[in-house]
Amino acid sequence: MTDTLTTTASETTAQTLSRIGGLVRDARMHKKLTQAELAEALQTSQSAIARIEQGKQNVSLEMLTRISEALDTDVVGLPDPNRPINLRITGGRQLSGTINVRSSKNAGVACLCAALLNKGKTTLRSLARIEEVNRITEVLNSIGVKTRWLPDSSDLEITPPARLDLDAMDEAAARRTRTILMFLGPLLHEFDEFKLPMQGGCDLGERTVEPHLHALRSFGLNVHATSGYYNAEVDRAVHPTKPIILIERGDTVTENALFAAARYPGTTIIRNASPNYMVQDLCYFLRELGVEVDGIGSTTLTVRGVEEIDVDIEYSPSEDPIEAMSLLTAAIVTDSVITIRRVPIEFMEIELTILADMGLKYQISEEYTSANGATRLVDLTTVPSTLTAPKDKIHPMPFPGVNIDNLPFFAVIAAMAEGETLIHDWVYENRAIYLTELNTLGASVRLMDPHKVLINGPTPKWRSAEIMCPPALRPGVVILLAMLAAPGESVLRNIYVINRGYEELFSRLNELGADIQAFRD
Ligand SMILES: CC(=O)N[C@H]1[C@@H](OP(=O)(O)OP(=O)(O)OC[C@H]2O[C@@H](n3ccc(=O)[nH]c3=O)[C@H](O)[C@@H]2O)O[C@H](CO)[C@@H](O)[C@@H]1O
Numbered sequence: 296m297t298d299t300l301t302t303t304a305s306e307t308t309a310q311t312l313s314r315i316g317g318l319v320r321d322a323r324m325h326k327k328l329t330q331a332e333l334a335e336a337l338q339t340s341q342s343a344i345a346r347i348e349q350g351k352q353n354v355s356l357e358m359l360t361r362i363s364e365a366l367d368t369d370v371v372g373l374p375d376p377n378r379p380i381n382l383r384i385t386g387g388r389q390l391s392g393t394i395n396v397r398s399s400k401n402a403g404v405a406c407l408c409a410a411l412l413n414k415g416k417t418t419l420r421s422l423a424r425i426e427e428v429n430r431i432t433e434v435l436n437s438i439g440v441k442t443r444w445l446p447d448s449s450d451l452e453i454t455p456p457a458r459l460d461l462d463a464m465d466e467a468a469a470r471r472t473r474t475i476l477m478f479l480g481p482l483l484h485e486f487d488e489f490k491l492p493m494q495g496g497c498d499l500g501e502r503t504v505e506p507h508l509h510a511l512r513s514f515g516l517n518v519h520a521t522s523g524y525y526n527a528e529v530d531r532a533v534h535p536t537k538p539i540i541l542i543e544r545g546d547t548v549t550e551n552a553l554f555a556a557a558r559y560p561g562t563t564i565i566r567n568a569s570p571n572y573m574v575q576d577l578c579y580f581l582r583e584l585g586v587e588v589d590g591i592g593s594t595t596l597t598v599r600g601v602e603e604i605d606v607d608i609e610y611s612p613s614e615d616p617i618e619a620m621s622l623l624t625a626a627i628v629t630d631s632v633i634t635i636r637r638v639p640i641e642f643m644e645i646e647l648t649i650l651a652d653m654g655l656k657y658q659i660s661e662e663y664t665s666a667n668g669a670t671r672l673v674d675l676t677t678v679p680s681t682l683t684a685p686k687d688k689i690h691p692m693p694f695p696g697v698n699i700d701n702l703p704f705f706a707v708i709a710a711m712a713e714g715e716t717l718i719h720d721w722v723y724e725n726r727a728i729y730l731t732e733l734n735t736l737g738a739s740v741r742l743m744d745p746h747k748v749l750i751n752g753p754t755p756k757w758r759s760a761e762i763m764c765p766p767a768l769r770p771g772v773v774i775l776l777a778m779l780a781a782p783g784e785s786v787l788r789n790i791y792v793i794n795r796g797y798e799e800l801f802s803r804l805n806e807l808g809a810d811i812q813a814f815r816d
């Protein structure tokens with residue numbers, strides 16, 4: 296398994312050198328050495344260190360070993376998932392400039408799973424290069440699917456083998472994601488019997504599986520769970536004879552039902568479908584595969600499937616509304632003017648309306664269209680504003696509603712606003728609890744019950760602190776953003792979970808003026 300700080304063979308030399316340079320710089324700064332001091336320890340010149348750090352100099356293995364010794368750390372080590380990445384954040388700095396929202400984790404992983412439906416070559420353009428995608432490509436590679444990042448791009452080419460080898464599956468990678476559950480839909484077309492390791496993902500308390508199994512039963516899939524595996528059997532005589540009613544309007548359950556319907560050579564009607572952004576992206580992707588999907592963006596999807604799909608296609612998953620919300624929150628907590636480009640506005644409208652009611656000022660551009668040809672985008676420029684708490688509680692809903700994954704950001708925003716804000720995360724058993732970590736940074740967050748926090752703002756004085764990153768993506772980012780607000784040096788430990796869902800978040804925030812350095816113990 297690789298992590299963010301390890302190099303991969305497919306990277307170009309220039310990219311690799313610049314990555315190594317960044318690692319040397321981070322390790323040197325962590326050790327609090329100047330370039331001249333490191334140069335002296337290595338008996339080389341300060342300009343040689345500067346060139347290495349800028350990625351402008353070839354670095355031999357011998358030199359890397361010496362640098363590692365001088366800095367007391369493996370600058371480039373063998374991949375070791377047990378060595379956590381930490382962040383050192385110098386907060387209290389304003390941000391400025393422009394940043395582009397990248398494509399979403401959730402559409403990305405849906406399209407990766409959907410590529411299993413296609414015997415031809417699938418190219419995903421501008422796919423998020425994140426740990427969740429790494430885990431899925433590791434699983435795909437282990438079962439025989441070839442994946443290749445095209446040079447100088449984030450475009451991933453996916454070529455399936457004639458027959459998948461499920462026995463060779465990289466189970467360790469599979470168990471680190473919930474996405475593995477979304478292999479059920481594609482695989483039921485390929486195997487009469489198969490088993491999959493049980494899923495992982497964010498630690499948010501119990502997450503349901505039954506809605507997936509319920510939906511897939513209409514396609515003859517029967518699953519029984521035994522000691523860490525889903526054992527699946529497919530009864531080929533069973534077909535959806537009536538509309539499939541999802542028992543939850545979940546995103547991935549809708550996607551699993553779509554995978555099953557995509558290669559069923561008949562019409563499937565899916566009711567209580569999620570119309571959320573990643574599901575819409577997946578529907579557009581399926582259309583590229585030749586599958587007819589009507590009702591995109593609604594809760595009833597009608598799918599006319601194709602038994603065998605063998606086409607070479609390209610698709611560009613759309614921009615991530617949750618990343619847009621994260622960047623907007625970064626601007627709010629640092630009281631900054633930044634322009635966030637490529638915001639998928641349809642999936643941010645309610646959040647923006649609530650924030651406007653709280654007093655947030657911003658400007659938005661004319662709309663334009665994402666590379667997927669459908670998603671409406673705007674550029675959003677923030678204006679430093681004085682916020683007051685919302686009059687009512689903030690709670691999420693399946694789309695359209697405040698996005699479930701955007702909810703945690705309101706906690707740190709509420710900590711900037713005058714008055715009391717109640718945040719009700721009815722969805723996840725554990726997630727609200729992690730928001731109380733904001734207290735360590737000076738906020739006033741009271742846990743009312745496992746689903747509700749009451750936040751008193753504005754925070755009189757943010758203070759820096761050292762915190763273990765919560766094992767959940769969005770709360771982890773919320774803590775990171777609060778650390779941007781807190782003057783002084785904070786440390787956020789073990790941030791794998793953030794890299795699971797965000798691409799180069801730290802260096803991109805640094806380009807806006809933040810000071811976030813990654814280091815390993
Ligand atoms: C890869 C991916 O796309 N992940 C997203 C997807 O996960 P995913 O689709 O896996 O979400 P879950 O199935 O875990 O649903 C989240 C929670 O909401 C509950 N629930 C959901 C729908 C509903 O109508 N009623 C209900 O009670 C579920 O029981 C569960 O506890 O959707 C979640 C909810 O939007 C997001 O947080 C995840 O980022």
Ligand SMILES: C=C(OP(=O)(O)O)C(=O)O
Pocket residue numbers: 473474496497700768769796
């Ligand atoms: C909960 C999330 O993701 P996942 O479904 O991948 O665990 C998330 O994106 O916040």
